[in-house]
Amino acid sequence: MIPNYQEYLALEEAAKYSIDKNHSLIAVHGLSLRDQIHVWHWQTEVGDQHKALGEFYENLLETLDQLVEAIMGKYGRISVKSVGSPKPLVDLQDLKNIDAFVDEYIKLFDNFRNTTFKNDTEIQNIIDELVAESLKLKYLLTMS
Ligand SMILES: [Fe+2]
Numbered sequence: 578m579i580p581n582y583q584e585y586l587a588l589e590e591a592a593k594y595s596i597d598k599n600h601s602l603i604a605v606h607g608l609s610l611r612d613q614i615h616v617w618h619w620q621t622e623v624g625d626q627h628k629a630l631g632e633f634y635e636n637l638l639e640t641l642d643q644l645v646e647a648i649m650g651k652y653g654r655i656s657v658k659s660v661g662s663p664k665p666l667v668d669l670q671d672l673k674n675i676d677a678f679v680d681e682y683i684k685l686f687d688n689f690r691n692t693t694f695k696n697d698t699e700i701q702n703i704i705d706e707l708v709a710e711s712l713k714l715k716y717l718l719t720m721s
Pocket of ligand 1: 618631
């Protein structure tokens, strides 16, 4: 059947942008994690924490960039139109908060890995790197 004009536009949009909203969501969540850690990097008064948080957000940005570009290489460009910003930034409370916050993201990344990207081992590998960096941060924070 020949699509009408509206359907044609929708098809064109779908071809241009990745159909799976989760492809965009993992990108936006990753950026949100990066921004939050950067804010805490500025707010902490402990030198070792400042350093650990700084290294984390720098490495995260590179790994996230690799991840999103690999996803787009395989599935097409992401679209943030319907995704928005998932988490508002918050001030630094204490170490427990950072640990719990990072844990939430580890769960989130694992969830994407085991559902949306369950058949994409090359993408899973990059998600594993994100998780490994998060675990390293948790460890480094036990020393400050
Ligand atoms: Fe800095």
